Amino acid sequence: MTNPIDGTETPATGFRLVVVSGGTSDPSSTRLLADRIAERTARLAGERAEQVHVSTIDLRDLAAEISSALVSQLLGPKLTRAVATLREADGIIASAPVYKAAPSGLFSSFFHVLDNDLLIGKPVILAATAGTARHALVVDNEMRALFAYLRTLTAPTAVFAASEDWNSGELGARIGRAAFEMLVLLESGFSHKIENESWQRYQHEYGSAGGTELGIDLGTDLMRLATGGSARPTGSS
Amino acid sequence: MQFGIFSVSDITRDPVSGETPSEAERIDAIIKIAQKTDEVGMDVFAIGEHHNPPFFSSSPSTLLAAIAATTRRLLVTTATTLITTNDPVRIAEEYAMLQHVSQGRMDLMIGRGNTAPVYPWFGADIRQGLPLALENYNLLHRLWREDVVDWEGQFRTALQGFTSTPRPLDDVPPFVWHGSIRTPEIAEQAAFYGNGFFANHIFWPTAHSLRLIEFYRQRFEHYGHGTRKQAIVGLGGQAYIAKRSQDAIREFRPYFDEAPVYGHGPSLEDFSQMTPLTVGSPQEVIDKTLTFHDTFGDYQRQLFLMDHAGLPLKTVLNQLDLLGEEVVPVLRKELESRRDPESAPAPTHEGLVRSKYGDQPARQPRPNANRGDNVTGGSPYQDSENATASYPDLV
Numbered sequence: 001m002t003n004p005i006d007g008t009e010t011p012a013t014g015f016r017l018v019v020v021s022g023g024t025s026d027p028s029s030t031r032l033l034a035d036r037i038a039e040r041t042a043r044l045a046g047e048r049a050e051q052v053h054v055s056t057i058d059l060r061d062l063a064a065e066i067s068s069a070l071v072s073q074l075l076g077p078k079l080t081r082a083v084a085t086l087r088e089a090d091g092i093i094a095s096a097p098v099y100k101a102a103p104s105g106l107f108s109s110f111f112h113v114l115d116n117d118l119l120i121g122k123p124v125i126l127a128a129t130a131g132t133a134r135h136a137l138v139v140d141n142e143m144r145a146l147f148a149y150l151r152t153l154t155a156p157t158a159v160f161a162a163s164e165d166w167n168s169g170e171l172g173a174r175i176g177r178a179a180f181e182m183l184v185l186l187e188s189g190f191s192h193k194i195e196n197e198s199w200q201r202y203q204h205e206y207g208s209a210g211g212t213e214l215g216i217d218l219g220t221d222l223m224r225l226a227t228g229g230s231a232r233p234t235g236s237s
Numbered sequence: 238m239q240f241g242i243f244s245v246s247d248i249t250r251d252p253v254s255g256e257t258p259s260e261a262e263r264i265d266a267i268i269k270i271a272q273k274t275d276e277v278g279m280d281v282f283a284i285g286e287h288h289n290p291p292f293f294s295s296s297p298s299t300l301l302a303a304i305a306a307t308t309r310r311l312l313v314t315t316a317t318t319l320i321t322t323n324d325p326v327r328i329a330e331e332y333a334m335l336q337h338v339s340q341g342r343m344d345l346m347i348g349r350g351n352t353a354p355v356y357p358w359f360g361a362d363i364r365q366g367l368p369l370a371l372e373n374y375n376l377l378h379r380l381w382r383e384d385v386v387d388w389e390g391q392f393r394t395a396l397q398g399f400t401s402t403p404r405p406l407d408d409v410p411p412f413v414w415h416g417s418i419r420t421p422e423i424a425e426q427a428a429f430y431g432n433g434f435f436a437n438h439i440f441w442p443t444a445h446s447l448r449l450i451e452f453y454r455q456r457f458e459h460y461g462h463g464t465r466k467q468a469i470v471g472l473g474g475q476a477y478i479a480k481r482s483q484d485a486i487r488e489f490r491p492y493f494d495e496a497p498v499y500g501h502g503p504s505l506e507d508f509s510q511m512t513p514l515t516v517g518s519p520q521e522v523i524d525k526t527l528t529f530h531d532t533f534g535d536y537q538r539q540l541f542l543m544d545h546a547g548l549p550l551k552t553v554l555n556q557l558d559l560l561g562e563e564v565v566p567v568l569r570k571e572l573e574s575r576r577d578p579e580s581a582p583a584p585t586h587e588g589l590v591r592s593k594y595g596d597q598p599a600r601q602p603r604p605n606a607n608r609g610d611n612v613t614g615g616s617p618y619q620d621s622e623n624a625t626a627s628y629p630d631l632v
Binding site for chain 1: 367368371372375378390391419420421422423425426429430440441444445448449452498499501502503507508511512
C-alpha cells in the first residue's frame with residue numbers, strides 16, 4: 001500500500017492501531033469508547049482504500065504484572081507482550097477511566113513502567129470516561145502531560161465521555177473528528193520518519209525502547225575514559 | 238570454575254520468628270557463614286559494601302581479613318567495592334594488604350553502587366557516578382602496577398611520585414572484576430584491561446545479562462587479551478534448597494514475600510520462572526544452573542545469594558551444606574565435562590603468578606632506606622630497574 005500523502009511505503013499489512021484500555025468492568029465504557037474510535041478510524045481508512053488492524057491491550061488483565069513491575073522492575077510475560085505490541089504500533093488509542101480527578105492508577109502505572117523512549121513520535125488519541133462532566137479537563141491537563149513526557153504525538157482532539165455524553169450525537173461527532181486526525185497522522189508516516197531518521201537525537205539508555213536500544217557508541221568521552229583516557233574537555237588543564 | 242556465595246549484608250527481620258538480629262549477631266553470623274562456605278568445599282565468599290542501615294558491611298576489607306584468617310582454601314572478595322565513593326588510593330592500599338594477609342586468597346569486584354545518598358557522605362557527586370567509576374579504576378589499575386605513579390584526573394587531587402604500599406603480593410595485582418547490570422562503558426573497561434566481568438543476574442531474565450556479557454566478550458577479544466571464549470565471566474544466582482521441592486517452596490515463601498528489593502512484588506513462582514532464582518530440590522538447582530551455561534557458555538565464577546531476607550543463621554548454614562554437598566559437586570562435574578578446552582581457567586593468585594613469572598621466582602619488592610620523599614628519583618625499591626610492572630595474560 002502506498003501512503004496517499006507523500007508516497008512513502010507503509011507496512012504491507014496496513015496500519016497497526018493499538019487500543020490501550022484502563023477500563024475495569026466488563027463490558028467497560030472506557031473500552032467501548034476506545035473501540036468506537038478504533039472502528040471509526042478503520043472505517044475511514046477503508047473509505048480511502050487503506051487498512052487498519054486493531055489490537056487491544058486490556059490493562060485489567062495486566063493489573064498484577066503492572067503492580068509487580070512498579071515495585072520490582074521485573075516485567076511479567078503479559079506485560080512483555082504488551083510492550084512488544086506497543087513497540088510495533090503505528091498509532092495508539094489510550095483510554096482511561098477518571099477517578100478522583102485523575103486517570104486511574106492502573107492506567108497511569110502502565111505507562112510509568114514503560115521505557116521512556118518506547119513510544120517516541122507515535123500518534124496517540126487520548127480518551128477518557130467519567131461519571132461526571134466535572135472530570136472533563138483531566139484528559140488535557142493530566143493525560144496530555146504524561147504523553148508529552150513520553151514524547152508521543154497526541155492528536156488535537158481528545159475524546160471525553162461522561163455518563164450523559166453517551167446519549168448525545170455530539171460524542172459520535174467528536175469520535176469522528178479524532179479518528180480522522182489519527183488517520184491523517186498514520187498516513188503522514190511521522191513516527192516512522194522519526195524512528196528512521198532522527199531516533200538518535202532522543203535520549204536512550206542501553207536496553208531501553210523495550211529492549212531494542214542496543215547500539216553502543218564507542219566514540220564517546222565516557223568510552224575514552226573507560227579505556228584509560230581522559231574525559232576532560234579538550235583545552236582544560 | 239569457582240563456586241561461592243555473595244552476601245548483600247542486609248540485616249532483615251526474620252518474617253517467621255519476627256526477630257531482627259542485632260548488628261553484632263549478624264556480623265558474627267556472616268563470619269560463620271563464610272567459614273561454612275569454606276568447610277563445604279566451595280571456593281569464594283563475597284561481601285557487598287553499604288554505608289547505611291539496615292546493612293552492616295561498611296568495611297569489607299576488615300571483615301574479609303578476619304574471614305581469610307579463619308579459613309583455609311576460601312577466596313574472599315567483594316560484591317561490590319564502591320569504586321565511585323572510595324578513594325582509589327585507599328582501595329589500592331587496603332586490598333593489597335588483604336592480598337598479603339590472605340596470602341593471595343582474594344580478589345576484588347568493583348561497582349558503582351546505587352544508593353544516591355552515599356555519594357555526598359563521601360564527598361562525591363552522583364551526577365558524576367559513571368565518570369568517577371571509570372577514572373578511579375584507571376588510577377587503581379596503575380597504582381597496583383607501577384611502583385611510582387604521577388597522575389592527574391578530574392576528580393581527586395593529583396599524585397606526584399606516589400607509591401601505594403604494600404606492593405601487591407609477588408608484585409601481581411589482585412584480580413579485578415567489574416560488576417555491571419546495564420552499563421556498556423563498564424563492560425568496555427573490563428574488556429580493555431582484560432579484567433573479569435560480573436553480571437549480578439539475579440533480578441532479571443537471563444537475556445538481560447546476556448547482551449552485555451556478549452559485548453564484553455567481543456571487546457575482550459578486540460583488545461587482544463584472548464578469544465571471546467577466554468574472557469572471564471562471573472554470574473550471580475539465588476537458591477533455596479530442600480530435599481523435596483515442595484518443602485523448599487513452603488519454607489522459603491515467607492522470606493521471599495517479604496524480601497528486600499522484590500518482596501511484595503511478583504509471586505515466587507513467576508520470579509523463579511523469570512530470573513535465576515531456584516526454590517526446590519538439589520536437582521532443580523543443578524538443572525537451572527546448567528541453563529546458565531547453555532546461555533552464557535563457559536564462565537569462571539558462579540556466586541549464589543543464600544543469606545538474605547532475614548533467613549536465620551541455622552537455616553543458612555543448612556542451605557550451605559546442601560549447596561556444597563549436593564549441588565556444587567555435581568555442577569563441577571557437569572560443567573567440567575562441557576568445558577571448552579579453549580576457555581580460561583578461573584582466576585587465582587597462583588595462576589596469575591604462573592603466567593607472569595613461569596618458573597622464575599616472583600618479584601619481592603624491598604624498599605630502599607627512607608629518603609624522605611618519593612618525588613625525587615625512581616622507584617623506592619631496591620630492584621628499581623623494572624619500575625613499571627606489566628599485567629600478566631590469563632591463559
